[in-house]
Amino acid sequence: MLLIILKRLAATVPVLLVVAVVIFSVLRLTPGDPAAIVAGDGATVQQIEEIRRHMGLDQPIPVQFFKWIGDVLQGDFGTSLISNLPVKDMILDRMGPTIAITLYTVLYTVIISIPVGIISAWRRGKAVDKVVTAGSVLGFSVPVFITAYVLIFIFSMALGWLPVQGYRPLSEGLWPHIKHLILPVASLGTIYIALVTRFVRSSIIDTLGEDYIRTARAKGLNERSVLIHHALGNAAVPILTIIGITITMLIGGVVVTESVFNIPGLGRLVVEAILAKDFTIIQALIVLFSVVDIVINLIIDILYKVFDPRIDS
Amino acid sequence: MATPSKLTLFLSSWPTRLALAMVALVVVMAVFAPWLSTQDPMFLDPAVRLKGPSPDHLLGTDAFGRDLYSRIIYGSRVSLMVGAGVLAISIAFGVVLGALAGYFRGLDSIIMRIMDGIMAIPAVLLAIALVAVSGSSLYTVIIAIAVPEIPRVTRLVRSIMLSVRGEPYVEAAITLGTPPAKVLLRHMLPNTVAPLIVQGTYIFASAVLIEAILSFLGAGIPPEVPSWGNIIADGRSYFQLIPGLVLYPGIVLSLTILTINMIGDAARDALDPKLAARN
Numbered sequence: 001m002l003l004i005i006l007k008r009l010a011a012t013v014p015v016l017l018v019v020a021v022v023i024f025s026v027l028r029l030t031p032g033d034p035a036a037i038v039a040g041d042g043a044t045v046q047q048i049e050e051i052r053r054h055m056g057l058d059q060p061i062p063v064q065f066f067k068w069i070g071d072v073l074q075g076d077f078g079t080s081l082i083s084n085l086p087v088k089d090m091i092l093d094r095m096g097p098t099i100a101i102t103l104y105t106v107l108y109t110v111i112i113s114i115p116v117g118i119i120s121a122w123r124r125g126k127a128v129d130k131v132v133t134a135g136s137v138l139g140f141s142v143p144v145f146i147t148a149y150v151l152i153f154i155f156s157m158a159l160g161w162l163p164v165q166g167y168r169p170l171s172e173g174l175w176p177h178i179k180h181l182i183l184p185v186a187s188l189g190t191i192y193i194a195l196v197t198r199f200v201r202s203s204i205i206d207t208l209g210e211d212y213i214r215t216a217r218a219k220g221l222n223e224r225s226v227l228i229h230h231a232l233g234n235a236a237v238p239i240l241t242i243i244g245i246t247i248t249m250l251i252g253g254v255v256v257t258e259s260v261f262n263i264p265g266l267g268r269l270v271v272e273a274i275l276a277k278d279f280t281i282i283q284a285l286i287v288l289f290s291v292v293d294i295v296i297n298l299i300i301d302i303l304y305k306v307f308d309p310r311i312d313s
Numbered sequence: 314m315a316t317p318s319k320l321t322l323f324l325s326s327w328p329t330r331l332a333l334a335m336v337a338l339v340v341v342m343a344v345f346a347p348w349l350s351t352q353d354p355m356f357l358d359p360a361v362r363l364k365g366p367s368p369d370h371l372l373g374t375d376a377f378g379r380d381l382y383s384r385i386i387y388g389s390r391v392s393l394m395v396g397a398g399v400l401a402i403s404i405a406f407g408v409v410l411g412a413l414a415g416y417f418r419g420l421d422s423i424i425m426r427i428m429d430g431i432m433a434i435p436a437v438l439l440a441i442a443l444v445a446v447s448g449s450s451l452y453t454v455i456i457a458i459a460v461p462e463i464p465r466v467t468r469l470v471r472s473i474m475l476s477v478r479g480e481p482y483v484e485a486a487i488t489l490g491t492p493p494a495k496v497l498l499r500h501m502l503p504n505t506v507a508p509l510i511v512q513g514t515y516i517f518a519s520a521v522l523i524e525a526i527l528s529f530l531g532a533g534i535p536p537e538v539p540s541w542g543n544i545i546a547d548g549r550s551y552f553q554l555i556p557g558l559v560l561y562p563g564i565v566l567s568l569t570i571l572t573i574n575m576i577g578d579a580a581r582d583a584l585d586p587k588l589a590a591r592n
Binding site for chain 1: 328426427429430431432433434435436437438439441442443445446518522525526529530531532545549552553556559560563564566567570571574575578
């Protein structure tokens with residue numbers, strides 16, 4: 001078991017290295033001089049040169065790369081070019097809302113998608129199934145910000161039930177916290193519910209065709225038990241995988257959602273950094289999100305090797 | 314199954330026909346934009362800022378007094394160009410890389426590790442970073458959206474190549490001394506066409522979506538160009554005053570993505586009877 005985990009861990013090293021090289025090259029090797037961008041339009045050649053030295057851009061590329069990797073590994077993401085604060089502190093400061101949105105969205109998705117997907121698979125071809133199938137195509141076709149504005153239009157502007165934007169941390173009370181997150185999570189959740197439901201449905205349809213399901217039905221088990229214990233149990237691994245795969249997409253959605261609802265999380269920090277051309281922050285956040293994605297998929301991989309010993313390494 | 318029956322199967326359901334009609338409408342909008350629009354989409358008229366619908370301005374005007382209807386019509390051009398550009402780049406690179414990885418075992422692990430790395434970076438963020446460093450223009454946006462799509466095409470092509478490699482007709486061709494290039498082009502790559510048509514449709518839809526997201530966030534097409542994402546971004550500050558500034562372009566954008574995805578689903582069902590049985 002330990003060996004499998006170690007092997008899987010070792011396999012992430014090349015992926016992490018590629019991520020680092022890609023992010024580094026995107027920000028340093030593409031046309032466009034970061035120093036000139038930071039300096040602004042009116043800067044003199046001397047000022048640009050000064051900034052270049054300050055940013056370490058006058059060093060050879062490999063030196064810059066290894067210095068950056070070394071710093072990142074020690075948890076040092078550099079200093080913001082604009083605010084002069086350590087990027088690490090800015091990230092820690094903004095993490096709360098993002099973690100809350102992501103966590104609630106995943107929970108909401110699982111609670112809705114699994115039962116709906118199972119029912120849709122069980123009633124395949126019936127009216128319920130057709131509604132679910134059509135609804136899921138609609139769900140992942142409508143951009144997050146459109147869903148968000150439609151929900152704001154209905155629940156905040158027309159009915160006046162929920163706030164238009166903003167965020168309250170849990171420390172300011174449970175209801176204010178939840179009230180501000182209902183619409184963001186509902187908007188972001190629509191896409192993931194659509195994707196995951198579609199996937200749960202097809203996984204369950206696959207397992208329902210298996211021999212052990214026929215056996216279970218033949219020995220007289222009721223449908224509920226067949227669906228929950230036999231079908232869902234065996235479809236769990238692919239369902240877990242799809243949740244892992246969609247995490248990268250969820251991160252993209254968080255950026256948009258936080259921007260629409262004016263939530264001071266990491267997603268808004270990305271947008272602020274783009275507008276201010278603060279490459280240190282952009283770089284740090286992409287590294288952070290990629291690592292989060294890799295780690296989540298690593299945990300899922302290890303988890304289902306624990307739960308399903310048939311999967312070999 | 315013969316080709317005509319696949320086409321008949323594809324066209325058999327009315328939702329698919331409706332979807333095709335909608336996509337055709339967007340193409341017509343893009344091609345005939347100068348004739349369909351009622352005004353120059355960039356024309357600023359401070360006298361009619363933020364006005365509701367009227368005979369002069371079918372969907373009203375934005376905060377700069379620009380005609381919303383004409384801007385939405387012209388926006389279709391950007392979306393279709395981005396979709397087509399991203400499709401061409403990601404398929405071209407993905408097919409070459411996937412074929413190399415699937416045929417030459419030595420290249421496989423190198424290419425696939427690089428693809429794994431790119432896939433681990435959230436697509437929207439990678440695209441944002443690419444646009445942020447190289448400046449916003451139609452071309453940088455197309456390239457920025459295409460780069461994260463390449464690994465998905467590469468994986469698909471590679472997996473088909475790997476499964477076809479063991480087929481008797483491929484083994485036979487190799488045994489007969491057919492040069493690798495010919496085995497690849499004549500015997501193996503044709504198997505990727507049907508799955509690529511399906512995947513290509515989804516890539517097109519996803520490109521239209523990501524362009525809108527990038528422009529909405531201010532990291533996409535230059536702000537003065539009428540793209541659907543830009544129109545929505547311009548309208549968001551006035552959303553509570555005039556919801557139509559966001560909702561009209563939003564509906565057109567959503568319908569376009571929805572119908573392209575529906576066509577993708579229909580193509581998948583028609584081209585892959587095994588999958589269709591499941592869905």
